[in-house]
Amino acid sequence: MIPAMPATASTARQASVSALRFGRVAAMGAIxxxxxxxxxxxxxxxxxxxxxTKGRERGTVRVTECAGDVCSGPFTPGSSGARARTRVEIEESVAVRAGTTYDVVLKPGGGDAVRxxxxxxxxxxxxxxxxxxxxxxxxxxxxxxxxxxxxxxxxxxxxxxxxxxxxx
Missing domain, CATH: 1.20.58 (Methane Monooxygenase Hydroxylase; Chain G, domain 1)
Known part of the structure:
Protein backbone atom coordinates (compact mmCIF):
# COMPACT_ATOMS: atom_id res chain seq x y z
CA MET A 1 0.00 0.00 0.00
CA ILE A 2 1.23 3.50 -0.83
CA PRO A 3 1.58 5.60 2.33
CA ALA A 4 -0.40 8.51 0.83
CA MET A 5 -3.29 6.23 -0.15
CA PRO A 6 -6.16 5.92 2.33
CA ALA A 7 -6.79 2.52 3.95
CA THR A 8 -10.39 2.36 2.68
CA ALA A 9 -9.34 1.41 -0.86
CA SER A 10 -7.74 -1.84 0.22
CA THR A 11 -10.62 -2.55 2.59
CA ALA A 12 -13.13 -2.09 -0.23
CA ARG A 13 -11.11 -4.41 -2.44
CA GLN A 14 -10.95 -7.04 0.27
CA ALA A 15 -14.70 -6.77 0.77
CA SER A 16 -15.41 -7.20 -2.95
CA VAL A 17 -13.07 -10.21 -3.17
CA SER A 18 -14.76 -11.74 -0.13
CA ALA A 19 -18.19 -11.13 -1.63
CA LEU A 20 -17.18 -12.76 -4.92
CA ARG A 21 -15.68 -15.72 -3.07
CA PHE A 22 -18.84 -16.11 -1.00
CA GLY A 23 -20.98 -15.91 -4.14
CA ARG A 24 -18.89 -18.57 -5.89
CA VAL A 25 -19.04 -20.90 -2.90
CA ALA A 26 -22.79 -20.35 -2.47
CA ALA A 27 -23.52 -20.94 -6.17
CA MET A 28 -21.37 -24.07 -6.39
CA GLY A 29 -22.83 -25.33 -3.10
CA ALA A 30 -26.32 -24.92 -4.52
CA ILE A 31 -25.32 -26.76 -7.70
CA THR A 53 -41.96 -53.77 1.06
CA LYS A 54 -44.74 -53.93 3.65
CA GLY A 55 -47.99 -54.61 1.82
CA ARG A 56 -46.29 -55.27 -1.51
CA GLU A 57 -46.20 -58.55 -3.39
CA ARG A 58 -42.85 -60.26 -2.90
CA GLY A 59 -41.59 -63.43 -4.51
CA THR A 60 -39.30 -64.72 -7.22
CA VAL A 61 -39.23 -64.44 -10.98
CA ARG A 62 -37.49 -66.88 -13.27
CA VAL A 63 -36.36 -64.91 -16.29
CA THR A 64 -37.24 -66.87 -19.42
CA GLU A 65 -36.85 -64.30 -22.18
CA CYS A 66 -35.33 -60.91 -22.82
CA ALA A 67 -36.37 -58.58 -25.63
CA GLY A 68 -35.32 -54.97 -25.97
CA ASP A 69 -34.96 -53.37 -22.57
CA VAL A 70 -37.25 -55.78 -20.73
CA CYS A 71 -36.93 -59.34 -19.48
CA SER A 72 -39.92 -61.40 -18.42
CA GLY A 73 -40.86 -64.65 -16.75
CA PRO A 74 -43.31 -66.31 -14.36
CA PHE A 75 -43.76 -64.90 -10.85
CA THR A 76 -43.86 -67.24 -7.86
CA PRO A 77 -45.32 -65.59 -4.75
CA GLY A 78 -43.27 -65.52 -1.56
CA SER A 79 -45.40 -63.33 0.71
CA SER A 80 -48.92 -63.57 2.01
CA GLY A 81 -51.39 -61.84 -0.27
CA ALA A 82 -49.22 -62.28 -3.35
CA ARG A 83 -50.64 -64.21 -6.26
CA ALA A 84 -48.85 -66.21 -8.92
CA ARG A 85 -48.57 -64.61 -12.34
CA THR A 86 -47.64 -66.16 -15.63
CA ARG A 87 -45.63 -63.14 -16.75
CA VAL A 88 -44.02 -60.18 -15.01
CA GLU A 89 -41.49 -57.81 -16.49
CA ILE A 90 -38.18 -56.73 -15.02
CA GLU A 91 -35.90 -54.13 -16.54
CA GLU A 92 -33.02 -55.70 -18.44
CA SER A 93 -29.65 -54.53 -17.19
CA VAL A 94 -26.31 -55.96 -16.20
CA ALA A 95 -28.12 -57.32 -13.14
CA VAL A 96 -30.55 -59.58 -15.03
CA ARG A 97 -29.76 -62.65 -17.12
CA ALA A 98 -32.10 -65.07 -18.86
CA GLY A 99 -32.43 -68.43 -17.13
CA THR A 100 -31.79 -67.06 -13.65
CA THR A 101 -34.20 -66.70 -10.72
CA TYR A 102 -34.32 -63.41 -8.79
CA ASP A 103 -36.02 -62.23 -5.62
CA VAL A 104 -38.32 -59.39 -6.63
CA VAL A 105 -40.96 -56.99 -5.38
CA LEU A 106 -43.84 -56.09 -7.68
CA LYS A 107 -44.69 -52.45 -8.20
CA PRO A 108 -48.31 -51.73 -7.26
CA GLY A 109 -50.88 -51.79 -10.02
CA GLY A 110 -49.01 -53.71 -12.65
CA GLY A 111 -46.74 -56.52 -13.63
CA ASP A 112 -43.46 -54.63 -13.24
CA ALA A 113 -40.91 -56.13 -10.88
CA VAL A 114 -37.76 -54.76 -9.25
CA ARG A 115 -34.98 -56.77 -7.64
Whole structure:
Protein backbone atom coordinates (compact mmCIF):
# COMPACT_ATOMS: atom_id res chain seq x y z
CA MET A 1 0.00 0.00 0.00
CA ILE A 2 1.23 3.50 -0.83
CA PRO A 3 1.58 5.60 2.33
CA ALA A 4 -0.40 8.51 0.83
CA MET A 5 -3.29 6.23 -0.15
CA PRO A 6 -6.16 5.92 2.33
CA ALA A 7 -6.79 2.52 3.95
CA THR A 8 -10.39 2.36 2.68
CA ALA A 9 -9.34 1.41 -0.86
CA SER A 10 -7.74 -1.84 0.22
CA THR A 11 -10.62 -2.55 2.59
CA ALA A 12 -13.13 -2.09 -0.23
CA ARG A 13 -11.11 -4.41 -2.44
CA GLN A 14 -10.95 -7.04 0.27
CA ALA A 15 -14.70 -6.77 0.77
CA SER A 16 -15.41 -7.20 -2.95
CA VAL A 17 -13.07 -10.21 -3.17
CA SER A 18 -14.76 -11.74 -0.13
CA ALA A 19 -18.19 -11.13 -1.63
CA LEU A 20 -17.18 -12.76 -4.92
CA ARG A 21 -15.68 -15.72 -3.07
CA PHE A 22 -18.84 -16.11 -1.00
CA GLY A 23 -20.98 -15.91 -4.14
CA ARG A 24 -18.89 -18.57 -5.89
CA VAL A 25 -19.04 -20.90 -2.90
CA ALA A 26 -22.79 -20.35 -2.47
CA ALA A 27 -23.52 -20.94 -6.17
CA MET A 28 -21.37 -24.07 -6.39
CA GLY A 29 -22.83 -25.33 -3.10
CA ALA A 30 -26.32 -24.92 -4.52
CA ILE A 31 -25.32 -26.76 -7.70
CA UNK A 32 -23.71 -29.60 -5.70
CA UNK A 33 -26.80 -29.88 -3.50
CA UNK A 34 -29.02 -29.94 -6.61
CA UNK A 35 -26.92 -32.73 -8.13
CA UNK A 36 -27.14 -34.84 -4.96
CA UNK A 37 -30.89 -34.15 -4.69
CA UNK A 38 -31.35 -35.26 -8.30
CA UNK A 39 -29.46 -38.48 -7.50
CA UNK A 40 -31.72 -39.18 -4.53
CA UNK A 41 -34.81 -38.35 -6.61
CA UNK A 42 -33.67 -40.65 -9.41
CA UNK A 43 -32.95 -43.48 -6.99
CA UNK A 44 -36.09 -43.17 -4.90
CA UNK A 45 -38.40 -44.17 -7.75
CA UNK A 46 -37.08 -47.73 -7.51
CA UNK A 47 -35.71 -47.74 -3.97
CA UNK A 48 -39.10 -47.08 -2.39
CA UNK A 49 -40.44 -50.36 -3.75
CA UNK A 50 -37.39 -52.32 -2.64
CA UNK A 51 -36.98 -50.77 0.81
CA UNK A 52 -40.61 -50.31 1.85
CA THR A 53 -41.96 -53.77 1.06
CA LYS A 54 -44.74 -53.93 3.65
CA GLY A 55 -47.99 -54.61 1.82
CA ARG A 56 -46.29 -55.27 -1.51
CA GLU A 57 -46.20 -58.55 -3.39
CA ARG A 58 -42.85 -60.26 -2.90
CA GLY A 59 -41.59 -63.43 -4.51
CA THR A 60 -39.30 -64.72 -7.22
CA VAL A 61 -39.23 -64.44 -10.98
CA ARG A 62 -37.49 -66.88 -13.27
CA VAL A 63 -36.36 -64.91 -16.29
CA THR A 64 -37.24 -66.87 -19.42
CA GLU A 65 -36.85 -64.30 -22.18
CA CYS A 66 -35.33 -60.91 -22.82
CA ALA A 67 -36.37 -58.58 -25.63
CA GLY A 68 -35.32 -54.97 -25.97
CA ASP A 69 -34.96 -53.37 -22.57
CA VAL A 70 -37.25 -55.78 -20.73
CA CYS A 71 -36.93 -59.34 -19.48
CA SER A 72 -39.92 -61.40 -18.42
CA GLY A 73 -40.86 -64.65 -16.75
CA PRO A 74 -43.31 -66.31 -14.36
CA PHE A 75 -43.76 -64.90 -10.85
CA THR A 76 -43.86 -67.24 -7.86
CA PRO A 77 -45.32 -65.59 -4.75
CA GLY A 78 -43.27 -65.52 -1.56
CA SER A 79 -45.40 -63.33 0.71
CA SER A 80 -48.92 -63.57 2.01
CA GLY A 81 -51.39 -61.84 -0.27
CA ALA A 82 -49.22 -62.28 -3.35
CA ARG A 83 -50.64 -64.21 -6.26
CA ALA A 84 -48.85 -66.21 -8.92
CA ARG A 85 -48.57 -64.61 -12.34
CA THR A 86 -47.64 -66.16 -15.63
CA ARG A 87 -45.63 -63.14 -16.75
CA VAL A 88 -44.02 -60.18 -15.01
CA GLU A 89 -41.49 -57.81 -16.49
CA ILE A 90 -38.18 -56.73 -15.02
CA GLU A 91 -35.90 -54.13 -16.54
CA GLU A 92 -33.02 -55.70 -18.44
CA SER A 93 -29.65 -54.53 -17.19
CA VAL A 94 -26.31 -55.96 -16.20
CA ALA A 95 -28.12 -57.32 -13.14
CA VAL A 96 -30.55 -59.58 -15.03
CA ARG A 97 -29.76 -62.65 -17.12
CA ALA A 98 -32.10 -65.07 -18.86
CA GLY A 99 -32.43 -68.43 -17.13
CA THR A 100 -31.79 -67.06 -13.65
CA THR A 101 -34.20 -66.70 -10.72
CA TYR A 102 -34.32 -63.41 -8.79
CA ASP A 103 -36.02 -62.23 -5.62
CA VAL A 104 -38.32 -59.39 -6.63
CA VAL A 105 -40.96 -56.99 -5.38
CA LEU A 106 -43.84 -56.09 -7.68
CA LYS A 107 -44.69 -52.45 -8.20
CA PRO A 108 -48.31 -51.73 -7.26
CA GLY A 109 -50.88 -51.79 -10.02
CA GLY A 110 -49.01 -53.71 -12.65
CA GLY A 111 -46.74 -56.52 -13.63
CA ASP A 112 -43.46 -54.63 -13.24
CA ALA A 113 -40.91 -56.13 -10.88
CA VAL A 114 -37.76 -54.76 -9.25
CA ARG A 115 -34.98 -56.77 -7.64
CA UNK A 116 -35.16 -57.02 -3.88
CA UNK A 117 -32.72 -57.96 -1.17
CA UNK A 118 -29.33 -56.36 -0.59
CA UNK A 119 -28.39 -56.41 -4.29
CA UNK A 120 -31.69 -54.78 -5.24
CA UNK A 121 -31.32 -52.06 -2.63
CA UNK A 122 -27.80 -51.26 -3.76
CA UNK A 123 -28.80 -51.32 -7.42
CA UNK A 124 -31.67 -48.92 -6.72
CA UNK A 125 -29.24 -46.37 -5.27
CA UNK A 126 -26.79 -46.41 -8.22
CA UNK A 127 -28.00 -42.99 -9.51
CA UNK A 128 -27.09 -41.52 -6.13
CA UNK A 129 -23.59 -42.99 -6.41
CA UNK A 130 -23.11 -41.29 -9.76
CA UNK A 131 -24.48 -38.03 -8.39
CA UNK A 132 -22.03 -38.16 -5.48
CA UNK A 133 -19.15 -38.58 -7.90
CA UNK A 134 -20.33 -35.64 -10.00
CA UNK A 135 -20.97 -33.46 -6.95
CA UNK A 136 -17.44 -34.17 -5.69
CA UNK A 137 -16.02 -32.54 -8.83
CA UNK A 138 -18.19 -29.45 -8.27
CA UNK A 139 -17.20 -29.27 -4.59
CA UNK A 140 -13.49 -29.65 -5.36
CA UNK A 141 -13.34 -27.34 -8.37
CA UNK A 142 -16.01 -24.76 -7.64
CA UNK A 143 -15.89 -24.55 -3.88
CA UNK A 144 -12.22 -25.49 -3.45
CA UNK A 145 -13.09 -27.84 -0.60
CA UNK A 146 -10.82 -30.78 -1.28
CA UNK A 147 -11.47 -32.96 1.77
CA UNK A 148 -15.28 -32.89 1.55
CA UNK A 149 -14.91 -33.57 -2.18
CA UNK A 150 -12.84 -36.66 -1.43
CA UNK A 151 -15.50 -37.83 1.04
CA UNK A 152 -18.21 -37.43 -1.62
CA UNK A 153 -16.09 -39.14 -4.27
CA UNK A 154 -15.18 -42.09 -2.04
CA UNK A 155 -18.82 -42.50 -0.95
CA UNK A 156 -20.01 -42.52 -4.56
CA UNK A 157 -17.24 -44.83 -5.76
CA UNK A 158 -17.78 -47.11 -2.77
CA UNK A 159 -21.51 -47.38 -3.47
CA UNK A 160 -20.92 -48.17 -7.14
CA UNK A 161 -18.21 -50.73 -6.34
CA UNK A 162 -20.23 -52.52 -3.66
CA UNK A 163 -23.21 -52.61 -6.03
CA UNK A 164 -21.08 -54.09 -8.80
CA UNK A 165 -19.75 -56.79 -6.45
CA UNK A 166 -23.23 -57.57 -5.08
CA UNK A 167 -24.71 -58.01 -8.54
CA UNK A 168 -22.08 -60.51 -9.71
Missing amino acids: AALIVFAGVWGSWGTAQHVML SGPAGILFAWVPLGGALLLASVVVAGGMRLVRPAWVLALAGAGLLTVTFVALQ
